[in-house]
Amino acid sequence: MLGRAVSDAGLLAGVLADPERAAALDAGSWAAVMAVARAEQLAGTLAHRLAGLPVPEPVARWLADAREAAEQARRTALWEAEMVRRALAPLGCRTVLLKGTAYVAAGLSAGQGRQIGDCDILVPREALPAVEAALIGAGWEWAKPDAYDNAYYRRWMHELPPLIHEGRDRMVDVHHTILPPTARITPDAEALIADAVPLGDGLHVLSPADRIIHAAAHLFADGDLSGGLRNLWDIRCLLDDGAAALEVRAAQHGLGREVTRAMRLAHRVFGAAVPDAYRQARASDAPYLRRLLARDGWGRATRRGTRLGFYVRSHWLRMPPALLARHLWIKWRRGPA
Amino acid sequence: MRYRFGVRVGPVSFRVGSDRRAPVAQLRDLYAGYPAPEVGIADHTVRLEAPRPWRRWLRPQVRVAGDFELPGAVPLPARHALLAAEMAMNLQMALGHRRHLLLHAATVEQGGRALVMTGESGAGKSTLAALLAGAGWRLLGDEFALIAPDTGLAHAFPRPVSLKNESVAAVRTAWPDARFGPELVGTPKGTIRHLVAPADSVARMDEPARPALIVFPRFGVAPDIRPVPPAEAFVRLTEASTNYVALGERGFAALTRLVREVPAVALDYPDGATGMAAVERCWAAL
Numbered sequence: 145m146l147g148r149a150v151s152d153a154g155l156l157a158g159v160l161a162d163p164e165r166a167a168a169l170d171a172g173s174w175a176a177v178m179a180v181a182r183a184e185q186l187a188g189t190l191a192h193r194l195a196g197l198p199v200p201e202p203v204a205r206w207l208a209d210a211r212e213a214a215e216q217a218r219r220t221a222l223w224e225a226e227m228v229r230r231a232l233a234p235l236g237c238r239t240v241l242l243k244g245t246a247y248v249a250a251g252l253s254a255g256q257g258r259q260i261g262d263c264d265i266l267v268p269r270e271a272l273p274a275v276e277a278a279l280i281g282a283g284w285e286w287a288k289p290d291a292y293d294n295a296y297y298r299r300w301m302h303e304l305p306p307l308i309h310e311g312r313d314r315m316v317d318v319h320h321t322i323l324p325p326t327a328r329i330t331p332d333a334e335a336l337i338a339d340a341v342p343l344g345d346g347l348h349v350l351s352p353a354d355r356i357i358h359a360a361a362h363l364f365a366d367g368d369l370s371g372g373l374r375n376l377w378d379i380r381c382l383l384d385d386g387a388a389a390l391e392v393r394a395a396q397h398g399l400g401r402e403v404t405r406a407m408r409l410a411h412r413v414f415g416a417a418v419p420d421a422y423r424q425a426r427a428s429d430a431p432y433l434r435r436l437l438a439r440d441g442w443g444r445a446t447r448r449g450t451r452l453g454f455y456v457r458s459h460w461l462r463m464p465p466a467l468l469a470r471h472l473w474i475k476w477r478r479g480p481a
Numbered sequence: 482m483r484y485r486f487g488v489r490v491g492p493v494s495f496r497v498g499s500d501r502r503a504p505v506a507q508l509r510d511l512y513a514g515y516p517a518p519e520v521g522i523a524d525h526t527v528r529l530e531a532p533r534p535w536r537r538w539l540r541p542q543v544r545v546a547g548d549f550e551l552p553g554a555v556p557l558p559a560r561h562a563l564l565a566a567e568m569a570m571n572l573q574m575a576l577g578h579r580r581h582l583l584l585h586a587a588t589v590e591q592g593g594r595a596l597v598m599t600g601e602s603g604a605g606k607s608t609l610a611a612l613l614a615g616a617g618w619r620l621l622g623d624e625f626a627l628i629a630p631d632t633g634l635a636h637a638f639p640r641p642v643s644l645k646n647e648s649v650a651a652v653r654t655a656w657p658d659a660r661f662g663p664e665l666v667g668t669p670k671g672t673i674r675h676l677v678a679p680a681d682s683v684a685r686m687d688e689p690a691r692p693a694l695i696v697f698p699r700f701g702v703a704p705d706i707r708p709v710p711p712a713e714a715f716v717r718l719t720e721a722s723t724n725y726v727a728l729g730e731r732g733f734a735a736l737t738r739l740v741r742e743v744p745a746v747a748l749d750y751p752d753g754a755t756g757m758a759a760v761e762r763c764w765a766a767l
Binding site: 178 | 482494496498518519522523528530547549578579580727728729
């Protein structure tokens with residue numbers, strides 16, 4: 145049951161997994177659930193999950209606000225995607241929406257109530273120079289004018305340095321694959337683009353299996369799991385939508401381990417529908433679980449050691465040791481931004 | 482968190498957690514007589530915490546934290562924790578509140594009608610609001626005007642009035658029995674002191690008012706009054722609003738309605754007494 149034995153983030157996860165559990169929350173637990181949901185960017189998601197259920201009056205108002213904020217985020221994201229579509233249409237290259245923008249554009253359950261920040265797109269690597277020029281011609285400009293950052297992105301990253309629109313103040317991240325080229329795993333970027341699904345307006349989204357694989361790669365093979373609970377919720381929804389031959393496809397991208405971990409943890413944390421083989425958590429999942437739920441009822445980050453461990457790991461995953469040493473050396477000499 | 486405080490101000494409630502006792506005691510004092518959050522559940526969480534563990538003891542600091550935070554915000558010395566709490570509450574409103582169109586404005590009421598004064602920091606809106614409250618107007622708030630999109634009414638949000646530098650003495654002179662919070666010396670905005678909101682203003686916090694006049698005050702210049710046409714008022718108020726963009730079409734509808742229905746004036750004034758007299762004159766001419 146939902147006692148104080150679970151972390152406050154665990155309390156939120158339990159309610160997202162099974163909204164009926166909200167009936168058992170007292171005032172203190174509600175405050176904790178709301179603060180964690182804010183901190184983990186899951187307020188809109190919570191609002192969607194609890195729609196129509198009886199909740200205390202102040203919670204109902206809070207949820208209505210969160211629902212409306214998410215609706216505004218959805219509208220803004222779709223408009224931004226349309227702006228990108230218009231800027232890139234003359235190039236004739238396939239443009240694939242990724243993450244939040246893709247979920248709302250394709251009307252997926254993962255998009256319901258989702259907070260959406262940047263507009264992430266995937267284009268063929270050879271099209272990058274033309275895409276960049278077209279976006280700059282349409283009013284986007286460099287968000288990070290620093291020469292080292294710029295060179296770093298271009299040489300070692302799976303995306304262009306972020307571009308921000310001068311008028312709308314919205315960021316676009318142009319990817320040519322889904323993991324940094326310096327990482328040990330190299331997904332099949334051509335297959336991602338070739339098998340993408342058209343939306344009808346000229347834009348594409350990844351195939352159902354590739355959506356899950358991308359989300360799992362993003363969560364477990366890249367980054368330090370910041371915002372990981374939200375990413376795991378995405379995976380839970382994407383798994384619910386179903387994907388044919390997921391394991392085979394994951395193996396093709398070299399991401400079998402990440403995808404099976406995603407299935408086990410999405411089941412463990414959010415009760416995702418997964419095959420029996422993935423219903424039992426493994427010992428190696430424990431630190432991930434610890435990190436994903438490292439948030440207290442005041443919205444504070446907890447478990448410093450675990451967080452630091454995953455931070456160090458994120459750099460280790462991204463770069464071979466010599467490159468990492470060089471990168472940290474340059475960043476250190478330059479001092480904090 | 483170790484020390485906790487909850488308060489409802491008009492339609493919005495906060496819970497404040499602190500790892501120090503002093504700021505919570507100061508908040509209890511400033512907000513004595515305010516109701517607690519409805520059924521104990523607040524809209525916004527504010528945290529007063531040390532930016533680094535050792536900053537609890539060594540040259541102690543607090544940072545402005547909560548549901549919504551500004552990346553790179555500079556921590557304040559612990560003796561200014563009360564200011565951090567007020568800033569954090571303002572930040573939650575500015576970035577998180579969606580139920581009303583928010584204008585960075587001071588608002589006072591008379592006979593069910595509201596006077597909305599908006600301008601940049603230093604324009605004197607808080608001072609004018611405090612002086613008017615001392616002269617019998619009901620204070621709706623000195624930081625935000627809350628305009629309900631469906632009714633166009635201004636809802637009260639009567640927090641303590643943040644007065645800076647000379648305005649503390651000016652208000653004290655004009656209003657000898659006013660009650661103040663502690664003097665905060667050497668803040669980024671100079672000396673700050675919070676004027677406790679009048680009891681009547683707190684007691685009637687759930688009573689909204691119909692906006693009747695918008696004033697754009699400017700302090701320290703030769704006296705002048707000129708009408709501001711709706712289009713100009715609209716543009717100025719989009720700049721004064723913290724959530725106009727976030728509200729989308731609802732924000733646009735609320736703001737266009739406001740500038741259509743409510744006359745606006747730009748009011749230049751050299752000192753508090755002149756400003757107050759000019760405001761009263763504009764009000765009488767409505």
